[in-house]
Amino acid sequence: MSxxxxxxxxxxxxxxxxxxxxxxxxPSNAMGLALIDAWPAWPHRTVMxxxxxxxxxxxxxxxxxxxxxxxxxxxxEDEAFVLLTARVAPVTFAIRDxxxxxxxxxxxxxxxxxxxxxxxxxxxxxxxRQLAVDESLIGYVATRIERSFAAARAAVxxxxxxxxxxKRPLTRTFAAEILRVTEP
Numbered sequence: 001m002s003x004x005x006x007x008x009x010x011x012x013x014x015x016x017x018x019x020x021x022x023x024x025x026x027p028s029n030a031m032g033l034a035l036i037d038a039w040p041a042w043p044h045r046t047v048m049x050x051x052x053x054x055x056x057x058x059x060x061x062x063x064x065x066x067x068x069x070x071x072x073x074x075x076x077e078d079e080a081f082v083l084l085t086a087r088v089a090p091v092t093f094a095i096r097d098x099x100x101x102x103x104x105x106x107x108x109x110x111x112x113x114x115x116x117x118x119x120x121x122x123x124x125x126x127x128x129r130q131l132a133v134d135e136s137l138i139g140y141v142a143t144r145i146e147r148s149f150a151a152a153r154a155a156v157x158x159x160x161x162x163x164x165x166x167k168r169p170l171t172r173t174f175a176a177e178i179l180r181v182t183e184p
Contacts (some may be wrong), residue, residue: 026117051110
């Protein structure tokens with residue numbers, strides 16, 4: 001009896017495109033996108049962008065307050081631009097002058113993605129992995145994950161990995177089988 005050769009899945013990174021033309025806009029991130037697109041015509045040279053979509057996070061206790069204080073002072077002196085990002089705007093600081101400076105800068109808040117944007121992001125993430133999926137799969141996944149880009153990225157990666165491991169096509173039924181294991 002012969003054993004069929006087993007195909008191994010290589011753990012290669014999947015390149016996500018972060019190019020401007022691949023950025024997906026919706027009501028939840030429209031103000032943040034408008035801010036970025038308006039640069040360098042910002043009304044203030046220092047701005048804070050807050051929300052669940054940010055990359056860095058100026059969270060209380062998670063950064064060197066003295067370094068940020070000096071950076072803001074230097075940026076003001078040199079008329080440089082500073083874009084700070086945080087999940088939520090920090091409210092307490094050990095250095096009071098830093099707190100007053102940060103409380104004085106404009107804050108542009110972004111919200112979690114709405115249904116349409118989350119679905120579009122899921123389609124993009126699957127496409128970045130060169131996977132064509134149908135709307136029933138997108139709809140199923142979108143209603144069963146946390147409303148965040150991180151959760152969308154994790155769900156797409158898991159479904160792709162499991163489909164390759166099990167040699168199964170990506171379908172709504174398959175997604176239900178895989179995601180049911182992690183549903184609350």
